[in-house]
Amino acid sequence: MKIYNTLSGQKEEFLPRGDEVKMYVCGVTPYDNCHIGHAMSYIIFDVIRRYLQFRGYEVKYVQNITDIDDKIIDRANQLSIPPRELAEKYINSYFEDIDGLNIGRADIYPRATGEVPKIIEVIQGLIDKGYAYPAGGSVYFRVRSDPDYGKLSHRSLESMIAMECAVGGDEKEHPMDFALWKAAKPGEPSWQSPWGNGRPGWHIECSAMSLKYLGDTLDIHGGGQDLIFPHHENEIAQSESFTGVKPFVKYWLHNGLLQLGEEKMSKSLGNLITIKEALEKYSPDAIRIFILSSHYRSPLTYSEEALEAAERGADRLCQAAYSQGGGEKSEESVDVESYQQRFAAVMDDDFNTPQALAALFDLARDINRANEAGLGAVEAQKVLLELAGILGLDLKPTWKLVRPVGITSAEEFGVPTIIQTSGEIGSEEYIENLIRQRDKYRQAKQWQLADEIRAKLVEMGIALEDTPQGTVWKQKR
RNA sequence: GGCGACGUAGCCAAGUGGUUAAGGCGGGGGUCUGCAAAACCCUUAUUCAGCGGUUCGAAUCCGCUCGUCGCCUCCA
Incomplete structure (x- = not known):
């Protein structure tokens, strides 16, 4: 070193x-x-x-x-x-x-x-x-x-x-x-x-x-x-x-x-x-990525733009760390060792964290690629979390899954233009009820109504993603 | 005035003598999707502030010019 x-x-x-x-x-x-x-x-x-x-x-x-x-x-x-x-x-x-x-x-x-x-x-x-x-x-x-x-x-x-x-x-x-x-x-x-x-x-x-x-x-x-x-x-x-x-x-x-x-x-x-001000706006991972994306001996200039870029990068790593592969093939398809070696080699050279982060992003892409192809990447995800941990990145999952519900009766679409849900406005229960309601509309192919609910959630700062396992959501920062 | 650092794509930022100049964000095109989102694929610097020099060969070494910043006083 x-x-x-x-x-x-x-x-x-x-x-x-x-x-x-x-x-x-x-x-x-x-x-x-x-x-x-x-x-x-x-x-x-x-x-x-x-x-x-x-x-x-x-x-x-x-x-x-x-x-x-x-x-x-x-x-x-x-x-x-x-x-x-x-x-x-x-x-x-x-x-x-x-x-x-x-x-x-x-x-x-x-x-x-x-x-x-x-x-x-x-x-x-x-x-x-x-x-x-x-x-x-x-x-x-x-x-x-x-x-x-x-x-x-x-x-x-x-x-x-x-x-x-x-x-x-x-x-x-x-x-x-x-x-x-x-x-x-x-x-x-x-x-x-x-x-x-x-x-x-x-x-x-x-x-x-x-x-x-x-x-x-x-x-x-x-x-x-x-x-x-x-x-x-x-x-x-x-x-x-x-x-x-x-x-x-x-x-x-x-x-x-x-x-x-x-x-x-x-x-x-x-x-x-x-x-404290920074933590109100950005996640700890984003702040760390922002700082570690330049070499520690170089000066760094603060900008909202750079922090936002770091926030998206943090999301990307997190997504890769927890994404589910569709396939049954459990055979590991990512060469994790090469990433471990690359990470150690650049960190050994006066703590080159920008290069270390580059390795993590490449690893994330490999994981996503494997998942896309239905190949196994469980080990690679573990390694991603481990190496990110050395940089102090938590990569905590922020998405929550809402499982799809079946349609129980046609009446459920009887008064479709009014968005109604139980739970305190803005609470998790409220949000998830809205998502279930949207789900029913989607199953009934009532796209316009479903999109109306999604638009309402987006207004509340909720991002939705429809996956084969169900709809996942998170509060955007 | 003295000491030191830096100037790389739209933005952030690695690389410091030799195969295609990392990576992120953003942009453009495509695949997937009811539409999105996410993801994936392709694409986005013939060129590294400018001018000279050394070298078979330089973003990388040397000199000069321009520009930016830090320290010399409390400061992470």
Whole structure:
């Protein structure tokens, strides 16, 4: 298996250090609802984890929650609620979102506020070794003490300072030095430390948590490309300086960013579509297909059109997974092995999900073809579901079958122009009664009346399909 | 200003030196169907932003031009 490593800028053979793959992905700062840019990142790493497991690896997956930072404090103050309450609310919202998108949960979700002792331990260690210094109640990392600083983002300290963006902090020795610990301001939540009351800086929690839960070296560390600098660069500096062990991370993986229109979708720009909004309009499978149909390292632009295309694609896969063959011949006619191999081969090449999806669509066509010819495709359908499952696609059947009814008396067509049915309007009972009524008209070859009912159902957003087994229907999204 | 990515059919999007340029959506024609729907079959890029170069051979490598985007500040 080959994986593209941001650190080397190349695809590398994937060789985890132990039996268990140690995987860490940067999580959310819960001060607002997540948008589909976040969904993109978490879906991609969910697929990577599922695929590793499929390939037989044990995976230990840790994802942090930054439940204390400037934005949480600001927003909480605006709303006049405690920061903890705000964070709690959006952590719950986050879990609803990932569950809704069929994203598997990480094994551990450590929270910054729950890891303060470990954070203090790491900071103290860095001070002791001369990599950090306290100043004015805060503690800063001394970037000049790390000769490797800039190796992930491929830039030099000189080039960073060249842009006179060196902001603030007269107390810092070097403009690029960054905070490990922030001195408490009045009214902010704070913790006691050897340097006075304060709270953790942004980058230090990830170092502390990954060291604590996964050890000195991780196999995979993931996140969006916007985290490469400064966040991940700083994590490397902190972790490698603290442990003296290199590398901190064997494979750095970064996903491309979701664009909305001409710009990156982001909370600060406010140009976003939340996961909840997306899930109201589209199925989880459609959202996943949309995201996985482009390579994870490429940027992707959100559009309604693309999501709708993905929705139809999801329908197509689902249809193929559950369609019934007409024939008696049970002999398997699809070469499932070639599809399994093709799927694995493209996923082995830096998780080429667009190619993996292409394989699934080809397999779906083969299944339909077999069914059309009355040949067996049961095994192929199982394989389709299995491979789709690696991409986190559920392919849940949405069609419901209504069996045909016989005509019991001619009177049933006595007052044919009035569509009447029992059950609460819009309920399943109501819909299925209408379908049975239409069925009777069809058997009596009263096409116009039958079509009238179908038109009424279509108006209600119900799609009908007449099959040899009966009429199936579903609510269109 | 520095670093990086990208520009492939109506739309989305793979492919990165050599047989017919994946796949999805959409469009057109057909089969099936009472009609539909779904499905299946055929079809939809002689060509990969433009211009040069390297090569027996390039969408794929190199240079330049144009255009778009990301990072360098909080961000998945």
